[in-house]
Amino acid sequence: MTRKRRRLYVVAASMLCLGVATALVLLAFQDSIVFFRSPSEIADMKPASGQRLRLGGLVEEKSVRKLADSVTAFRVTDLNKTVEVTYRGILPDLFREGQGVVADGRMNADGVFVASQVLAKHDETYMPKEVAEALKKSGRWQETGPQKMKAKP
Amino acid sequence: MQRFANPGKFLRLAAVVQPVAITVLAMSLVLGLILGLVVAPPDYQQGDTVRIMYVHVPAAWMALFVYTVMAVASAVTLIWRHPLAEIAARASAPIGACFTFVALATGSLWGKPMWGTWWVWDARLTSVLVLFFLYVGYIALANAFDDEERGGRAASILALVGFVNVPIIKFSVDWWNTLHQPASVLKIGGPAIDASMLWPLLLMAVAFKAFYVAVLIMRMRAELAERRLRVATLAGAQG
Numbered sequence: 001m002t003r004k005r006r007r008l009y010v011v012a013a014s015m016l017c018l019g020v021a022t023a024l025v026l027l028a029f030q031d032s033i034v035f036f037r038s039p040s041e042i043a044d045m046k047p048a049s050g051q052r053l054r055l056g057g058l059v060e061e062k063s064v065r066k067l068a069d070s071v072t073a074f075r076v077t078d079l080n081k082t083v084e085v086t087y088r089g090i091l092p093d094l095f096r097e098g099q100g101v102v103a104d105g106r107m108n109a110d111g112v113f114v115a116s117q118v119l120a121k122h123d124e125t126y127m128p129k130e131v132a133e134a135l136k137k138s139g140r141w142q143e144t145g146p147q148k149m150k151a152k153p
Numbered sequence: 154m155q156r157f158a159n160p161g162k163f164l165r166l167a168a169v170v171q172p173v174a175i176t177v178l179a180m181s182l183v184l185g186l187i188l189g190l191v192v193a194p195p196d197y198q199q200g201d202t203v204r205i206m207y208v209h210v211p212a213a214w215m216a217l218f219v220y221t222v223m224a225v226a227s228a229v230t231l232i233w234r235h236p237l238a239e240i241a242a243r244a245s246a247p248i249g250a251c252f253t254f255v256a257l258a259t260g261s262l263w264g265k266p267m268w269g270t271w272w273v274w275d276a277r278l279t280s281v282l283v284l285f286f287l288y289v290g291y292i293a294l295a296n297a298f299d300d301e302e303r304g305g306r307a308a309s310i311l312a313l314v315g316f317v318n319v320p321i322i323k324f325s326v327d328w329w330n331t332l333h334q335p336a337s338v339l340k341i342g343g344p345a346i347d348a349s350m351l352w353p354l355l356l357m358a359v360a361f362k363a364f365y366v367a368v369l370i371m372r373m374r375a376e377l378a379e380r381r382l383r384v385a386t387l388a389g390a391q392g
Contacts, residue, residue: 004232004233007231007232008232011228011231011232011313014313015313015316018314018317019317022317022321026321026328030329033276033329034276034329034330035273035275035276035329035330035331035332036330036332038330056330091269092267092268092269093266093267093269094198094199094267094268094269095269102332117269117270118269119268119269119270119273119332120267120268120269121268121332121334122198122199122267122334123334123335123345124334124335124336124337124340124345125337125345125346126196126199126203126206126337126345126346126347126350127196127197127346127347127350128194128195128196128197128347128349128350129194129195129196129197130194131197131347132197132198133197
């Protein structure tokens with residue numbers, strides 16, 4: 001075996017080991033790498049009231065209500081479970097019913113999620129307005145929001 | 154492999170490729186910018202803000218591409234002791250770091266109006282920040298030794314170790330839920346971008362790639378000239 005060949009094997013074997021090690025580490029930390037949890041996941045984990053977490057999902061249709069004192073109340077859904085959310089402050093421009101959102105906050109004792117920050121999440125499709133309207137008209141519009149925010153059937 | 158190890162051959166090839174790259178860069182950049190910033194329609198939900206994409210996405214692609222080039226060149230350096238490969242890896246690092254910085258900065262500027270935040274620690278954003286630090290670490294390590302060859306070897310190992318981050322960045326948006334949306338162009342089932350927006354994006358990607366080739370050759374030629382000068386000075390001092 002020439003030295004070049006030996007070095008090739010050493011580099012290849014090291015990269016393989018490194019790849020496996022990284023994969024194992026990432027698998028082990030999977031729970032902390034996810035950015036948000038869906039309403040179904042939150043229902044399963046039953047967080048203690050006051051525990052800080054991020055809730056992600058779609059803003060449920062016809063659920064947005066303006067309350068007094070610039071507080072907005074809405075429901076976040078993954079089309080399986082929903083969570084009631086209240087938020088005081090200015091919402092991002094993309095916030096609307098059907099849109100994906102990620103809310104950072106805590107569950108209160110009544111099971112309402114009190115958000116301290118609401119972020120909008122959009123999906124990966126880009127198109128001009130006319131195309132979006134044409135798709136809606138022809139009934140081929142696929143509502144709505146990022147796929148990952150929906151519960152797996 | 155050894156065929157390309159000859160700097161003379163490389164310089165002759167470079168003299169042909171570089172003007173071609175600069176021509177392609179000039180044409181695709183002008184056309185891409187006009188199409189992207191003026192002709193392309195605003196997005197149905199993001200409006201004109203979507204135009205940040207024409208800089209952000211090509212920069213992010215190049216950040217990954219240049220790192221991949223660096224990792225391959227580093228492997229060739231370590232295994233075959235190929236002198237030009239080391240020069241290529243060293244010359245690529247600052248270019249890649251700049252692309253990564255541009256991707257991070259434009260992403261931040263895009264995130265504020267659309268998501269409502271400059272920065273979040275989700276898997277995609279964090280792994281790209283790690284990529285930026287890998288580039289900076291590579292540059293620091295490659296120049297940290299008095300003996301250039303040792304520095305080059307240490308930095309090559311770092312570049313290879315850091316390569317595990319590249320698939321993590323690419324697939325972070327599929328493996329974990331993130332604030333960043335999944336890939337729009339390189340996805341199963343074809344691009345999710347309307348053709349009127351996809352073409353300017355691809356043109357800009359060509360421009361960024363041509364820029365990389367042109368600047369890489371420029372930096373490699375400068376490095377080769379510098380090494381030749383050093384040898385000549387050394388020989389002059391001894392003689």
